[in-house]
Structures are given as structure tokens and as C-alpha cells.
Amino acid sequence: MQNDDKLSPDLVWQADGHLTEIALTALGDGEEALLPEGASAHVARCATCSSELGRAALLSLRAGELLRVHPAPSGAREPAALRDPLPIPAIAVALALSTLGAAPSLVAGAGGLRERLAALWHACSVVVRTGCAVAGSGALSGWLTALPWLSAALLVIVGVGVAWTREKQLSLHGGM
Numbered sequence: 001m002q003n004d005d006k007l008s009p010d011l012v013w014q015a016d017g018h019l020t021e022i023a024l025t026a027l028g029d030g031e032e033a034l035l036p037e038g039a040s041a042h043v044a045r046c047a048t049c050s051s052e053l054g055r056a057a058l059l060s061l062r063a064g065e066l067l068r069v070h071p072a073p074s075g076a077r078e079p080a081a082l083r084d085p086l087p088i089p090a091i092a093v094a095l096a097l098s099t100l101g102a103a104p105s106l107v108a109g110a111g112g113l114r115e116r117l118a119a120l121w122h123a124c125s126v127v128v129r130t131g132c133a134v135a136g137s138g139a140l141s142g143w144l145t146a147l148p149w150l151s152a153a154l155l156v157i158v159g160v161g162v163a164w165t166r167e168k169q170l171s172l173h174g175g176m
């Protein structure tokens, strides 16, 4: 297997064992193939890197907002591909990682927490799916400014919920 097209480890891993901003940005952009094996698995397990990835996704959304509010001054009509500001890959990766991160907690059976996470997850997926559908149809263009932010906010809430559940379980086990 060739590894030439992957980022070198010193660009991916920080000295403290977390992922670098470069690696998180690559993940947020859907460029998971650039990362060495184990990088995305680490994000799924690591609350620090998960929340950093969420922040990277938010920045990506904000960049999309700015591009939409201040379109290129070419005067020409933009192609449809450029009008779609939703960072679908970033949202999809973040959602997938949130699911991976939540899976152990869900399997461990956290009672009410489990239901809360499931509800959050459901709300999140519904909003993202709605956002994609609206973006695809091109209708309700006014909604497009709000939906990415709503999706991102829900992503952050899910991430915080996952991290909180894990911490609570750790403290329960460690407090014995």
C-alpha cells in the first residue's frame, strides 16, 4: 500500500497525542483519506478532538455564510455548485464520528441518558436531512441562512452530551 498521498504523522498528531488542526480540518472537509489509519478512530474516542472537530465544522459553516453574504463581484450568475454553501461532508463526518463516539455509551446502557442521546441524535439527523432537502430544492432560500447554524448547534449539543455521558460513566467506575 502506498502512503505517499497521506499526511505525514508529524502533521497529524500533536506531541500530546491529540490530532493537529490540519488533521481536524482535513476531517471536517471530508478528506478522511488523507489521514493515517487510526486518526478518525481517535477522534471518535477523544472528547477533546471531537469538540475541536465541531469547532472546525462551525468555522467551515461561517466561511460558507460569508461567501453567501458577499458573493464574488463578478456579476455573472453563479453556477448551482457554487451556490450550495452547506458543508455536507463536514456535517456527515461529524455526525458519523458522534455516532461512533456515542456507540459505547449507548451499549453500556445509560438509562435516561441513552434516551436523551437518542432523541438528540434523531433531532440532529432530521435537521440535517431537512437542510439537505431544502438546499437541494433551492426553495426557501431564506431558510438556508438558519439551517446550517441549527445543524451545527445540534452537532455541538450531541458532542457535549456524548462527552458528558462518558465522563459521568468514568467517574462512576472510578469512584468505586
Ligand SMILES: [Zn+2]
Binding pocket: 017, 018, 019, 042, 043, 046, 047, 048, 049
Ligand atoms: Zn484527542
